[in-house]
Amino acid sequence: MPFDPVILWTDALIYLLVIIVVSFAWHVRNDEHLLAPWRRVTHSASGMSALTVLFFFVTIGLLDTAHFRLALDHKNSQGETVYSVEVLSLLDVLVTPLRNNVEKTYSAPLATHLYSKETIDLPDGSRIRTFARLEFGGAHLQNPEIEHQADIQWRILIGIGYGLIFWGFLVASLCLILARRCQQNFLQCLNTIWRRKTEVPWHAILITLAIILSLIGATYMLATNYHVLGTDKVGQDVLYQSLKSIRIALIIGTLTTLIMLPFALLLGIMAGYFRGWIDDVIQYTYTTLNSIPSVLLIAAAVLMMQVYIETHPELFETIAARADLRLLFLCIILGITSWTGLCRLLRGETLKLREMEYIQAAHAFGVSHWRIITRHILPNVMHIVLIATVMDFSGLVLAEAVLSYVGVGVDPSMISFGTMINAARLEMAREPMVWWALMSAFGFMLTLVLSANLFADAVQNALDPRVQTLTHKYKILRRSQKNSLTPSKQANTLNHSTNRPKRDS
Amino acid sequence: MSELLEIDNLETILHTGDAPVHAVDGLSLTISKGETFALLGESGCGKSMTALSIMRLLPDVGEILAGSIKINGQDLLQLPETNMRTIRGKHISMIFQEPMLSLNPVLTIAEQINEVLTRHFNLTSEACQKRIVELLDQVGIPDASRRMHDYSFQFSGGMKQRAMIAMALAGEPQLLIADEPTTALDVTIQAQVLELMRQIQQRNHMAILLITHDLGVVSEMAQRIAVMYAGEIVELATRENFFANPAHPYSKQLFASLPEKQKRDQPLAVISGNVPSLTQTFVGCRFADRCDHAMERCHQLPPQWETMVTGHQVRCHLYSNSETQRASHQSTQLRLGLEENTQAEVISSSTNTTLLKVDNLKVHFPIRRGLFKRVVGQVKAVDGLSLTIHSGKTLALVGESGCGKTTVGKSILQLISPTEGSVRFKNQELIGLEREALRQMRSEFQFVFQDPYSSLNPRMRIIEILSEGMDALNVTATHEPDHKKNPTAFPREKAIDALLQQVGLPLETKWRYPHEFSGGQRQRIAIARALAVNPKLLICDEPTSALDISVQAQILNLLNSLQNNLGLAFLFITHNIAVVEYLADDIAVMYLGRIVERGQIDEVTSNPKHPYTQALLSAVPHINQKEEKNVIRLKGDMPSPAKPPSGCHFHPRCPHVMSACKESYPQPSTFSSTHTTHCFLYTQEHHSSDHEH
Secondary structure: OOEEEEOOHHHHHHHHHHHHHHHHHHHHHOOHHHHHHHHHHOOOHHHHHHHHHHHHHHHHHHHOOOEEEEEEEEEOOOOOEEEEEEEEEHHHHHOHHHHHOOOOOOEOOOOOEEEEEEEEEOOOOOEEEEEEEOOOOOOOOOOHHHHHHHHHHHHHHHHHHHHHHHHHHHHHHHHHHHHHHHOOOHHHHHHHHHOOOOOOOHHHHHHHHHHHHHHHHHHHHHHOOOOOOOEOOOOOEHHHHHHHHHHHHHHHHHHHHHHHHHHHHHHHHHHHHHOHHHHHHHHHHHHHHHHOOHHHHHHHHHHHHHHHHHHOHHHOOOHHHHHHHHHHHHHHHHHHHHHHHHHHHHHHHHHHHOOOHHHHHHHHOOOOHHHHHHHHHHHHHHHHHHHHHHHHHHHHHHHHHHHHHHOOOOOOOOOOHHHHHHHHHHHHHOOOOOOHHHHHHHHHHHHHHHHHHHHHHHHHHHHOHHHHHHHHHHOOOOOOOOOOOOOOOOOOOOOOOOOOOOOOO | OOEEEEEEEEEEEEOOOOOOEEEEEEEEEEEEOOOEEEEEOOOOOOHHHHHHHHHOOOOOOEEEEEEEEEEOOEEHHHOOHHHHHHHEOOOEEEEOOOHHHHOOOOOEHHHHHHHHHHHHOOOOHHHHHHHHHHHHHHOOOOOHHHHOOOEHHHOOHHHHHHHHHHHHHOOOOOEEEEEOOOOOOOHHHHHHHHHHHHHHHHHHOOEEEEEEOOHHHHHHHOOEEEEEEOOEEEEEEEHHHHHHOOOOHHHHHHHHOOOOHHHOOOOOOOOOOOOOOOOOOOOOOOOHHHOOOOOHHHHHOOOOEEEEEOOEEEEOHHHOOOHHHHHHHHHOOOOOOOHHHHOOOOOOOOOOOEEEEEEEEEEEEEEEEOOOOEEEEEEEEEEEEEEEEEOOOEEEEEOOOOOOHHHHHHHHOOOOOOOEEEEEEOOEEOOOOOHHHHHHHHHHEEEEOOOOOOOOOOOOOHHHHHHHHHHHHOOOOOOOHHHHHOOOHHHHHHHHHHHHHHOOOOHHHHHOOHHHOOHHHHHHHHHHHHHOOOOOEEEEEOOOOOOOHHHHHHHHHHHHHHHHHHOOEEEEEEOOHHHHHHHOOEEEEEEOOEEEEEEEHHHHHHOOOOHHHHHHHHHOOOOOOOOOOOOOOOOOOOOOOOOOOOOOOOHHHOOOOOOHHHOOOOOEEEOOOOOEEEOOOOOOOOOOOOOOO
């Protein structure tokens, strides 16, 4: 075999997560009544654009999750294949030039020369201090000063062109599929999409796709010969670092939540539902946990873990396995320290819900506690869970950055947004400033978190049957032409959609 | 009389959803100075939107399209917002339905009234304080100079509504808009507030626009009445004309669907269908689809105003023809409700076995204070209560809010564990039963809750809601005991179909979510859920108090037919005396955790013995009453159950209080085998059993 698959701990958990998501999707697909609210998700333009963006992020994350070790050329004494100690991912292979084209030190995005002057020995023996040419960035140019601008513009145009051609191909195939499904001809179908008449906002999805694909095209054309986002202190390509960081961000955002959720859900709902001494115990636990500075707790745990790893090198085959275990442990410790906020929210909501009459009705039927919790309370707190999870996502990605700053974050051999931001601390203090590493970390994180937020918003709107009736109220008003008659209105919280009389209890 | 308020052709729409809702559609009315004008209608017909349009306080989505609203000849719709602020409070002021929500909890009452005074008058701060005391005195708040510095949560419900009225009066308005001012209050408090409004009106010569759905309140207060239906006024009359001779079929139907003593043993008339959606454009008469007299013309032409007699106008095609036709139509009988109910066979009227016996039930909630949560007192929600329900009969438990009615219901079901006493169901003691043993019994008694909006889980479909009880208690189809062994999915779904049919809902509704239903439909679902496990006893906690009159009639008919067909027994917990008189066989009157009087319904309602029962019955506003009614007005509010008065709980408010009342709780006095009361006015029974009351 030319490679040896490696499944790291976090990989296994991600595969598990994927399996859960896929089987859930399968379950929903087969149930018409469960499917209906999810169909409503696909009707939100912002949600679907966000999903398109997320799709690319998740694809990169998944590509980076498929790890393996390549076989080396020589065999060992028993004739078995020997595999490299370096663990690679599919992403690494796909972007090999980015990984391998390492410069000496900092270079600005799309630059042909280094960012700082250095002393160069000329062939005639003399020395000059100048900006040295890059080893890979713009190496194909004979005369960078003249050709540089034109070359970049040309490549961008070609890249966008490629992107748009591919996009056109996608549009055409989409139209063909839709046309076949709706028994229309191709042009009619294109027309309905263009005039935004479709139920699923294809126009929004296609516009997002057009932007992303032309960006990818341009980047692809440039990346073969330039460092699109510059290089860092040791000359590594920042674009490559950013791409690698996506997986870490996704892992910290999702796995931590996955670890935290059972604690928060179970304990929060139990505290609110059972009251009494159970409530007291849970409350004291999270109040105590909350009053310990979380950074301190995490630092202590991670340092202990670090010592353990260093004293047991025999447990880890590769550096990647070691770094990965540390990442997993970081997720766990972040999860254990961050469940308190959600737990408190859920306890409060459950306290409110348990007095609702439908819970009382369930009690009157002798429904078991477990069933009441899972069938009545859990679905009614899911919106809080969803919001808290997404809000935490960005917070956790940032927490990782903070921890890396303290030195207890991910393994130094791992590239993450945290380590990039941490490195930027010194880069920003330099003169002239190195801004691109921070900018690209910022850009990628912003896109990721924003699209996750927008998508979660759409999901929440579609899944909450009560919100469904409320959203109509907030539609933008059409102003009447009779403005002279229109009295100014004051905000009034009168709820007239459910115009019911409230009478005494 | 000169006109104070003239509304001409008012059109208000709400931009909600896909199509605008025509909440008010071409409404015209006039109110004279010093007059009480009642706007009567069911929920969703645009009453409140009319009021808010007059105040120009519409919600953001609302918009006045056309019309004019003139007060003293000045068109409010042409005024800029700054001028409008001098109108609000000074010329027109408004009191709202929920006194609890209309007062700001972080400001004292004085501060809130002061806000109005500083806005509209140039008063010094001393004059302001004086005026506030004066206002609070006027609305009958005792010890006003001290109480004015209290916060709203220190006031009771009735006091809050009084404070609200004082605030509305602060600007000395010419018109007071009262939007369901007493709906959230108890009958005895309602009587106090209505009396107060009448006094103030006479004293200040102020006009009142009273918005309500309660025919009783209208008959007590109003001079002129407008009946509103689907955004427009359909009938306009003086009180005498309206109550003597309601003209519009809708008004007639409303009267017919009121539960009354005389209508016992017959189903109430129901208005078929629902209030039409106001998003559509109407071609003919808006009521045509639900009207029993609907003619061809009703569906094609909107009816015009027809004058019956002076001051009595109606918008109906029935009256546009000659006199003879009118007479013939008026004599036509109103169609009586659900057909199938009339021939309902009576199964269990003869059986008179005791189903449930509650003896000396006590539910005390400890009040805990301090660091170690020491028990510093007890809220005695239920304090030594005994009652008996026979199978197939209805016992009504009547009392004001806060007297512990609901707690009784819940503690019978063991949702709240009682402190003391015994609850025996079919001679099986329920108190102290293990959870699992109790679960076996649970299918025998079920609960129907008050608020149909919070009693159904919004995230479960109807089929899931209905099958939950069956799953939990392992019961299968209602009338198919042979399926008991194989509870497969198929008979389960069949059973649910049968249930939905039983409560009169279409079968396809089982796939929907609760929010897609109206209040009445939700209450039907709640009843179906309780019926799913074939109970023998249904405890109904104010099942109709959140519903409109016509919907209430539907639910009462449903309950009646269920009792006849299935032989159910009901414990009917309510504060609505009219419903009790219509539905109940026995009645128990509850005051502050204890039953003060009980007996058969006729005995108690025609000859109430306990002063509280007398006051309660007299406070109920009745339609077609004689001119002079002797309403016994109770002083103050119900005391807190945490500190009940010594002796007879009722003595601080009792008009016949004696010294003995303050010392010990009276023993029962018996008038017939069923009718007993606890009062010192009557001869005391000295039986040996010494209940520690």
